[in-house]
Amino acid sequence: MATSNAAQAHFLIKSRLIMDHNVIKSNPTQKIFIVVLVAVLGTTGAKAQETRKRKTASRRAQQTKYLETGGEQKLEVVYKSIAGKDLKLDLYYPTAKQSKMCPVIIFTHGGGWAAGSRYKAATGSFGIVFGRLVKQGFAVAPVTYRLAKKDSNVAMRDCVIDCKDAIRYLAKNSESLGIDPMRIFVMGDSAGGHIAQMLLLASPEQLPGADSLSKVPYRMVAGVSWYGPCDFEKTDLFNHDDRTDFRDRFAARILGSDSGPTDKLARYREVSPINYMSKDSPPLLMIQGDKDTTIPVKHAYYMKKKADAVGAPVEIMIIRNSGHNWRRVDADIMPSREAIIERTVQFFLDHP
Secondary structure: OHHHHHHHHHHHHHHHHHHOHHHHHHOHHHHHHHHHHHHHHHHHHHHHHHHHHHHHHHHHHHHOOOOOOOOOEEEEEEEEEEOOEEEEEEEEOOOOOOOOOEEEEEEEOOOOOOOOOHHHHHOHHHHHHHHHHHOOOOEEEEEOOOOOOOOOOOOHHHHHHHHHHHHHHHHHOHHHHOEEEEEEEEEEEOHHHHHHHHHHHOOOOOOOOOHHHOOOOOOEEEEEEEOOOOOOOOHHHHOOOOOOOOOOOOHHHHHOOOOOOOOHHHHHHHOOHHHHOOOOOOOEEEEEEOOOOOOOOHHHHHHHHHHHHHOOOEEEEEEEOEOHHHOEEOEOOEOOHHHHHHHHHHHHHOOO
């Protein structure tokens, strides 16, 4: 409305300028006043237009909270309540022809264990990946977990336990939800990539959570980690440029709760996926950027080395010229983002 009014004002003023050309020519003060008025109205219109753009962007962000699959959905499902907070997941069913019980991919979002949202699953490359997978017979379940914020008494282990409880909830209610508890997959990015590795490699019994969800059987089939860390005990894996004054930046998020082991080394080992890996582990694909300074590529190479030593099925895909979040560094990333998406989707399809 403001933009429309400004446009009308411009038209009227320009018309008046034409009609009163001779008057304005003989009265410079009036001409200056009108020029200033036009400029003010122009600024007002531009501001109104910018405000409208922001509101439109905000509405679009709200609309992209959920995946648009065209299929059945169960949204805002509470899987457990803890410390007065309901933890929720969304469940998107496959649109392809399916059996009575369908496999499900758990999505664990990134954000440094202290930020982020499960709604990320509906955006960017994640939305493309999951949009393709629901067409291939997979259900998708993005999960909310407690965040390890400062003074929250929530640590990294709690993030993992919450996500394991989400799986336990789905398994416990598999009959009513139409989920096959023996075909659970996982995918995550960054901190969520770490959590995905933990969910994949730790047994269902390890890292117990809510009593009501304990002793629920399920089976992990395969998982994908986008730029997620594998080992916190070996802190030099985070030192991307081998600087001598490097400091561990994750201590607060690993030790910041009064649950679990009290020994520092035990806590670091407990949340390191590499310690759960064995020859019987489910297949894992780690995709990492070679110029990532947040979670350096060292993690992928180290995990692959340890996996080969014990005979665990770990594959790595290294993206050249890529920083965190597949950010371009110095040159175009290679392979491309589309190739990353295709490899991710195919990995799930190769492990039905």
